[in-house]
Amino acid sequence: MDIGRIGIWTAQFDHQPWAAVAEAAAELDELGYGALWFHEYHGREPLAQAALLLGATTRIPIATGIAVIYARDPMAMAASQRMLCEAFPGRFLLGIGISHRPTVEGTRGHVYGPPLAEMRAYLDAMDAAPYDSPRAAEEPRVLAALGPKMLELARDRAIGGHPYFVPVEHTRRAREALGAGPLLAPELAVVLERDPNRARAIARRHTVPYLARENYTNNLRRLDYGDDDFADGGSDRLVDALVGWGSLDDIVERAYAHLEAGADHVCIQVLPADPAAIPRREWRELAAALFG
Numbered sequence: 001m002d003i004g005r006i007g008i009w010t011a012q013f014d015h016q017p018w019a020a021v022a023e024a025a026a027e028l029d030e031l032g033y034g035a036l037w038f039h040e041y042h043g044r045e046p047l048a049q050a051a052l053l054l055g056a057t058t059r060i061p062i063a064t065g066i067a068v069i070y071a072r073d074p075m076a077m078a079a080s081q082r083m084l085c086e087a088f089p090g091r092f093l094l095g096i097g098i099s100h101r102p103t104v105e106g107t108r109g110h111v112y113g114p115p116l117a118e119m120r121a122y123l124d125a126m127d128a129a130p131y132d133s134p135r136a137a138e139e140p141r142v143l144a145a146l147g148p149k150m151l152e153l154a155r156d157r158a159i160g161g162h163p164y165f166v167p168v169e170h171t172r173r174a175r176e177a178l179g180a181g182p183l184l185a186p187e188l189a190v191v192l193e194r195d196p197n198r199a200r201a202i203a204r205r206h207t208v209p210y211l212a213r214e215n216y217t218n219n220l221r222r223l224d225y226g227d228d229d230f231a232d233g234g235s236d237r238l239v240d241a242l243v244g245w246g247s248l249d250d251i252v253e254r255a256y257a258h259l260e261a262g263a264d265h266v267c268i269q270v271l272p273a274d275p276a277a278i279p280r281r282e283w284r285e286l287a288a289a290l291f292g
Contacts (some may be wrong), residue, residue, distance in 0.1 A: 004034020014043025037065035066097035074125035097144025167241035175262025199245035204233035
């Protein structure tokens with residue numbers, strides 16, 4: 001599977017009618033991005049949406065970033081992946097992850113187990129799941145991975161890792177943990193705004209909910225950020241490390257900083273001023289700066 005060096009990650013699709021989503025995805029296909037990543041939270045079911053996105057596009061690989069293991073049993077996850085990989089060879093990348101305790105227990109009503117053990121058992125069950133239909137030659141998957149042990153599991157049991165909400169220094173450490181071969185595809189949030197106050201205000205709207213999740217704060221603590229950095233949506237130091245902002249050149253420079261730190265592919269998440277809007281203008285401008 002060829003996903004190129006730069007893709008788009010978006011949470012905006014859940015806020016728009018399907019016709020608008022399909023039109024935006026088709027444009028991303030034409031703009032030359034290497035992959036289209038989207039999330040699972042309170043909106044559309046991701047594997048069904050992946051099928052629709054694959055049907056709405058002709059070239060671009062579609063990736064879940066990520067499908068939650070507690071949302072479906074391993075046999076269902078494996079069957080969906082195998083079906084999509086057979087129907088769209090080389091175009092579906094399954095990203096899976098453990099999500100977060102408040103969502104898993106509070107929203108879904110499941111018991112949130114030890115992350116590494118839960119993921120390892122889930123992968124075992126996926127691999128052993130029966131499937132009677134034809135299968136594709138390749139059925140790639142990546143794991144949402146932040147800490148060294150989950151990155152090692154991504155190295156050993158997947159084609160690589162998809163870290164989310166991480167600064168460039170995490171990418172350096174993740175490459176060391178993965179070694180030279182596996183895929184490393186970090187997400188990078190960006191704001192196309194040159195004014196520091198406006199840019200950081202948009203960025204903090206993004207950082208506030210994630211800084212309430214211990215998976216992310218524990219990871220950031222390993223990178224020498226602390227309680228003072230997590231307060232009030234994040235210190236300027238932390239916000240600037242997590243969210244690239246400024247001119248198009250500034251955004252391109254940040255994306256390439258991740259590539260130079262060891263990433264194979266950077267999933268750019270544009271944070272628009274209107275959090276529900278699909279940032280199609282920004283996607284066009286970025287494509288011109290990156291590929292034009």
